Amino acid sequence: MDTFRWLAVVLSTILGLATTRILSGFVSAFKMRRRTTPDWLPLLMAAVILTEIFQFWWALAELLQRPQWSIIDFGLLIALAMTLFLAAALISPSEADLAEGPGFFQRDGRYALLALAVFHLAALVTNWWLWNQPPWAAQALPVIGLAVICVAAAVTSQRRVQATIAVLYLLLGLAAVIVVSPSSY
Template sequence: MPGTEFQWLAVVFGMLTGLGVTRLLSGVVATLRSRATSKIDWLPLIWSASLFLMLLEYWWSTYSLKSLINVWTYNEFLRLLVSPLLLFFSAALILPVHELKAGETHQEVFESHGHWALLGFSAYYAEYFWEAARYWDNQWFSGWGVFMVVIILLPIIAFFSSRRVHLVIATAILVIQVLGISVDFGELQDVRF
């Protein structure tokens, strides 16, 4: 597919990614504005930092799709829309978009609504696992494959775990992302974490 046609398709990927970033940043602003009403809960902010990196990493990696997919079909396009849709779903759930009302707490809001975003995290990682094997030739039955299965399961484990375990998992995933980005990224290349 010529570059101009890919750019036309990439607009949708960029639009969904941009909406996710906008929604996430709006949630951070609402959280900071609500600090007089309720003590800030760091757990959803840690997950939000991870999600922000996931959104940027996804956007960065879409550049390589231009050279990886020779023939674009509608089915291929729809299949690749799953990732930004899952990221947007997670961004829409992780933090409240409005300032908290009197009597609401960040922890309660996260536990009743925000933690559902973790299922979107796991679904995104599972979709990425499949995409990386299909487009980037990563091997499922390798050290990378085992690592990805762990990464897919961690948000699900956090979803059902105590707050302390949840905090450890959220922090571990953020650290892994930062380390992965510092090792794998530099120039626009065919690498995704």
């Protein structure tokens, strides 16, 4: 087995755990639907984070052609996967969180957006390191924009602003995935 396949196993394990956290949150929301109305904002952001996880997982195929690997390469990729896991763990509501209502997002969920912002900034560094794509390149602007709006949503306590930013992130994030991700490898 070549080096990349060993790296891919570690990355896939972390991404799989993140996916499990989000899906568990969706199941909790479904189970609690008769007792309380789930807050849509963390569920929307969980779906967004799930999309980011799948896009990152899909993009790993581009690394298959890399001839050699360093500990820095591995560390950067692990940092990306771990920030996605943190975002997934912070945004995924438990049944107790769902019973609390919108207070969950204000208390813990918005920190997921900071983790997501760190993911985007780490992606800039990783793209620079692995692909010689500087963070000031035109291709980096959407990633910087996504990081900035994540921070904006995390630091504001105004629900309307958070909701508007979440919808904006969803639209920009989906557009970025469609434009950046190859449809096949």
